Amino acid sequence: xxxxxxxxxxxxxxxxxxxxxxxxxxxxxxxxxxxxxxxxxxxxxxxxxxxxxxxxxxxxxxxxxxxxxxxxxxxxxxxxxxxxxxxxxxxxxxxxxxxxxxxxxxxxxxxxxxxxxxxxxxxxxxxxxxxxxxxxxxxxxxxxxxxxxxxxxxxxxxxxxxxxxxxxxxxxxxxxxxxxxxxxxxxxxxxxxxxxxxxxxxxxxxxxxxxxxxxxxxxxxxxxxxxxxxxxxxxxxxxxxxxxxxxxxxxxxxxxxxxxxxxxxxxxxx
Ligand SMILES: [Zn+2]
Numbered sequence: 001x002x003x004x005x006x007x008x009x010x011x012x013x014x015x016x017x018x019x020x021x022x023x024x025x026x027x028x029x030x031x032x033x034x035x036x037x038x039x040x041x042x043x044x045x046x047x048x049x050x051x052x053x054x055x056x057x058x059x060x061x062x063x064x065x066x067x068x069x070x071x072x073x074x075x076x077x078x079x080x081x082x083x084x085x086x087x088x089x090x091x092x093x094x095x096x097x098x099x100x101x102x103x104x105x106x107x108x109x110x111x112x113x114x115x116x117x118x119x120x121x122x123x124x125x126x127x128x129x130x131x132x133x134x135x136x137x138x139x140x141x142x143x144x145x146x147x148x149x150x151x152x153x154x155x156x157x158x159x160x161x162x163x164x165x166x167x168x169x170x171x172x173x174x175x176x177x178x179x180x181x182x183x184x185x186x187x188x189x190x191x192x193x194x195x196x197x198x199x200x201x202x203x204x205x206x207x208x209x210x211x212x213x214x215x216x217x218x219x220x221x222x223x224x225x226x227x228x229x230x231x232x233x234x235x236x237x238x239x240x241x242x243x244x245x246x247x248x249x250x251x252x253x254x255x256x257x258x259x260x261x262x263x264x265x266x267x268x269x270x
Contacts, residue, residue: 020061029060037086042156043236046264058089067105074110087154087162094258103169105142112146158238167232179224187255199246200227215241236261
């Protein structure tokens with residue numbers, strides 16, 4: 001399914017465009033902060049100078065346009081916000097900020113949340129949860145992240161709570177979290193469904209044979225939405241794993257995200 005973009009009134013688009021260029025002129029992430037962020041995130045390895053420049057701009061806009069809230073006693077610092085922003089923007093590097101238009105708020109809690117919480121989103125809808133969670137995302141409500149899990153993300157080991165929740169948000173853009181995000185023109189929904197279903201069943205089978213050591217977190221076979229979110233984590237964190245295990249899934253993720261992390265990470269370093 002194609003995303004109904006480009007329907008925004010022209011005047012609003014022009015206004016937003018000029019506001020964004022003002023932010024980028026006045027408040028672009030400073031060079032020292034940016035170079036620290038790049039060095040601290042091995043998953044950014046191999047990005048070209050042009051891609052890094054765009055990621056810096058997108059991260060700057062993300063910091064300005066999203067609401068960040070600390071909860072359960074967590075005091076958010078600028079550094080924490082920046083670490084989240086840069087990783088959240090990696091999946092949309094070649095998609096564009098409009099893919100996160102339904103994502104307004106990031107709530108950060110200290111650790112996996114185990115208590116019962118109630119949160120009201122911008123529409124006044126109460127959201128409750130009471131299970132162990134490192135990240136959570138509802139409709140157009142907040143994305144909740146555990147800071148402990150954010151700290152464990154971005155190291156190139158296959159785990160990334162920010163990319164996981166971001167993938168759910170991208171998946172939701174066409175109305176439902178079902179592992180089938182809105183595809184670009186030329187991509188075939190039938191092929192996506194077939195390739196992802198085959199890989200899902202294969203991993204489910206392997207997860208059932210307990211002695212086998214899995215290369216991919218078996219949480220992926222909770223449901224189709226989780227499969228897309230978890231394979232997206234590997235796609236950006238350990239692209240070689242997903243490419244070797246499920247080459248067609250890797251190929252379709254390259255087409256969807258319009259990136260090839262394996263190629264850039266395995267290219268000789270500049
Ligand atoms: Zn999930």
